[in-house]
Amino acid sequence: MAQTSELTADEITDAFNKQKTRGLVIVPSNQDSSDATTTETTVAAAPAEYQPVAEEDQVNIQIRFDFASAALREDEKPKLSSLCQAMKDVDVNVFQIIGHTDSAGSAEYNQNLSLLRAKEVKRFLIGDCGIAEERLEVLGVGEAEPLNKANPRADENRRVEFQALG
Template sequence: MGRTRGLTLVTVEDVQGPTTAAAAEAPTAPPEGGEGVSIGSTGTAGLATTGLRPLAPATPTAPTPVVFGQLAPELQVNVRIEFAFDSAALSPDQKPRLEQLCRVMKASDIARFRIVGHTDAAGSDAYNERLSILRAEEVQRYFVNECGIDPTRLEAMGLGKRFLFNTANPRAGENRRVEFQALS
């Protein structure tokens, strides 16, 4: 889109969620500490007794393009949270970085932060899109549950393998990361 003070603004298409194929591949886990809920196609007859109403069919809307500011590496001040191959789990060695960032966020007057998940170049685009958002959501969950950050201050998004940190080695570990942006 353009440049300003060394910042390259790029429009990121379709980052609102996984593709239909990726959503179909991804298993759905029950909520933590709870049982899964199964919803069958029993019609609307039983809804009146439960007080529930049938949902109106969703109206398709055009995805809103997301602008991602990408700084040249020499201009970045970056706290990267790194992940193991094929994982969205936070490792213990990354938690001190998260704790430090938590203290900074609490003391900051910045109203909103974006947590951006990335992957290396191994795997399909659909798989990497899903894994990158899972990484960002795991960090978001940590900030809310462990640090007490208000969830309205956080936005999680995944960019898959679009913005490799180490372009010379697309499968390098430093490409599997979460980065942070101050939005307002």
């Protein structure tokens, strides 16, 4: 179910409902590989371990962070509105927010940056969307799980993933 266009709240809700036990991933799409400031967003769930979701089960939107930054840009926040509405509407107890990076930089740096990005998205979802904090957990996996395994430095590897768990 990989999507490359902006999804409505209803479409995301349907995907969350379908993927309750398998997860939902939100990653960037249609990115210019020369744009070093682009990164992705995705949702996650309760376990402290990363559980990859098959690419065909992913739903894609494009969220950008500035290069080497975990700050959520103001111009990217409106893109999370459909996600916020879906998270409120769907019968899911816990979402895990998983931060990812590309392979540029040291593994330690990437691990920390991925966690900071996941925490920033969590902060936004709590503060601006009104999602209950206890429904959101964060995990940073750094460069360990690239979306584009053939090119570990590819833009699409810099993302925050959201997984819905029952």
